Amino acid sequence: MRITTEQVRYVAALSKLKLNEKEQQRMIEDMASIIAFADQLNELETGEIKPTAQTLGLFNVFREDESAPSYEREVMLANAPEKDDGCYLVPKLIE
Amino acid sequence: MRYETVIGLEIHAELATKSKIYCSCSTEFGAAPNTHTCPICTGMPGTLPVLNKKVVDYAVMAGLAMNCSITEYGKQDRKNYFYPDLPKSYQTSQFDQPVCQNGYLEIASENGPKKIGITRIHIEEDAGKLIHDDLRGYTLVDYNRCGVPLIEIVTEPDLRSAKEAKCFLETVKSILEYLEISDCKMQEGSLRCDVNISVRPAGQQQLGVRTEMKNINSFSAAVRAIESESERQIDLLEAGKTVIRATRRWDDVKNQSFDMRSKEQAHDYRYFPEPDLVPIVIDRQWVSRIKNSLPELPDSRKKKYLSKYGLSDADAAQLVSSKKISDYFEDTVGNGASPKLAANWLIGEIPKLLRKKGTEEIPFCAEYLAKTIQMTEKGSLSSSAAKAVIEEMFDRPRDPENIAKEKGLLQINDEAAVMAFVEKVIEENPQAVKEIKSGKDKAVGFIVGQVMRYSKGRANPQLINKLLKDILAEK
Structure with a gap:
């Protein structure tokens, strides 16, 4: 393909990736071979088989609707590169 | 050229569960930012979500109330998109096997009752809240709402006007309220809707190109957004241009929609089955158990009000549109009030007082309202005195009979007492009596008015009329 x-x-x-000209060319070849590999599945007759x-x-694994204390905010925010006012900070989003 | 507007809705309702959809964090609204989160709802690697059973129960309830078929085998899927309101970079939702499908709701349209198709109702998780800090050029993220359970109700493109869309939204809201599965507070975002809209020349079969409008925060905003967008599309077609398929953001202040596309938006959700969650198998016993536990819905209440209580269509519709008012009405009637009088108070004066006092709850029990109504039926309270009693109960709820006594509001039904007033007025106004005798009915009103004045509005007006007639006949 x-x-x-x-x-x-x-x-x-x-994927939020920036690829230069050369990398794009390499990707064309890589992706073609990946697709070709996956395409082997198409050789099988699957018309009668239900999608899995x-x-x-297992089925119906549920929890009851009970609330419990959450994690401490400081713990949750510990890994955030930037934070303020108890919130995660991210670059400004323009709509 | 005449155009037809075609509308479909996507309604998101937050479910009124105690805990989130896949973890036990609280769903309570208004908590300090990021105090209701854990590794599961923030999508930390290595965590395993477990579905809240009540979410399935509630979705099935909504589906049954909206005439859907309930799936026997459902699954959940990942909807991938990259935005900071979603820490996992995907929303757990349902793609091809939603809990409910192929339903409908009936709404009142200009041409009588109309069926609006419901394509599907599926369960999914809500996303976090973004607060834009323009001053510092940052966006703050609060993940408390992340993982709050939602149902999304998707309609067929069956709606033809803003009015129909509003009526449909109101119907859905009242059903969710009666089922008690969502708070439906639009101002808190627990009920939200996106509008898909296209126009086509009247009579054309093929649908026009549609746009999707987001950020609609009230039913009246939905009406404004639909009217504005259909006009915009018609203007484009009239000018020989074409409508571009896009997502637009409604700005209710500017009363205008704006294109949301940015160059980064490569829209491809790449749905795939959620490997961390197992299938949902809803056997028919489960469905019938829920069916048997459904409360009375607005539609059936309305029918009852029409046939059993003889209310008008408009009054019945008005009463059932709010579950609170309708429950209160049932309670008042249950306490012995006449349904018609109870309806009048609960449609007219009481909502007015609720607005005036700035509250949603009637502060006194239905028994008191029933008693007040019975007092007017017996003639011990005039309707204006009843109004005063009810207003007093808003401030200090207590037995209406005591209020009437304290405030001297009880109607005077004693013949001798009223007669004394009537005789006095006749004596003082011989001219009016002459006029009545010469056939001037207007003077009757004057005499009654004077008696009311002397009795401080407490004399029974019917009794005044009767006594006046008797006296004049004698003279």
Whole structure:
């Protein structure tokens, strides 16, 4: 399967990756071989097989609706690179 | 050219559970930022979410109340998007196997009752709250709301006007309130809606290009947004231009919508099955158990008010539109008040007083209202005195009979006492008596008015009329 430069750029945008010209070229080859590998599955006849979303064999694992104390805010915020007023700080988002 | 507006809604309702959808953090509104979070709802690596059973119960309740079929086998999926309100970078939602599908609700439209299709109702988690700090050029993130359970109700493009959309929203809100599965407080964001809207020349089968509008915070904002956006689209078509499919943000202050697209928005949610959560199997016993426990819904209450109590359609609709008022009405009638009189008070005077006092709760019990109404029926309170008693109960709730006695509001029904007033007025106003005899009915009103004045509004007006007639007949 052929991968286009547009497809590489699109996937890169979704992944928040910046790729230069050379890296894009390399990605075209890499992605083509990844897709080709996955495409092997298409050789199998799967028309009669139900899609599988889970292989655990479990279902209906629930918890009751009971609330319990949360973590201390300081603990939760401990890993935040930047924080203020009990909040995480991120670069300003413009809508 | 005439155009038709086509509207579909996506309604998000926060479910009134105690704990979040996948962890035991509290869902309480208004807590200090980031005090209701844990490693699960902030998506720390290595944590495992476990579904809150009540979320499924509530979604099934909503589905049954909205005539949906309930799935036997549901699963949850990851909806991937990159935005700081979502620490996991995906929202756990449902893609192709939602809890409820293919329902409908009936609304009143200009051409009579109309069925609005409901495509699906699915469960998902809410995202965090972003607070933009323009001054410092930062955005602050509060994850308390992250993981609060939601249902999303998606309609078919069956609505044709802002009015129909508003009516549908009100119907959904009242059902959720009756089910007691959501607070439905739009100002706190527990009920939100996105509007999909397109226009097409009247009679055309094919749908026009649609836009999606977000950030609609009230039903009246929904009406304004729909009217403004359909006008914008019609203007574009009239000018020979085309509508561009986009997400737009409604600005209710500027009364205008704005394109939200930015160059970074490559929209592709790449849904895939959530590997950390197991399938939801809803057997038919579970469904019938919920079906049997559903409370009476607004529609059936309304029918009862029409047939059993003989209320008008408009009055019945008004009463059931608020569960609180409707519950109070049932309670008042249960305490022996006439349904029609109870309805009048609960539609007219009481909502007025609620607004005046700035409260949503009637501060006195239904028994007191019933008693007040019974006193007017027996003639011991005039309607204006009843008004005064009710207003007093808003300030200091207590037995209406005591209030009437304390304030001297009891109506005078004693014939001799009223007669004394009537005789006095007749004596003082011979001219008016002459006029009545010569057939001038206006003078009757004058005499009654004078008697009311002397009795400080307490004489029974029907009794005054009767006594006056008797005296004049004798003279």
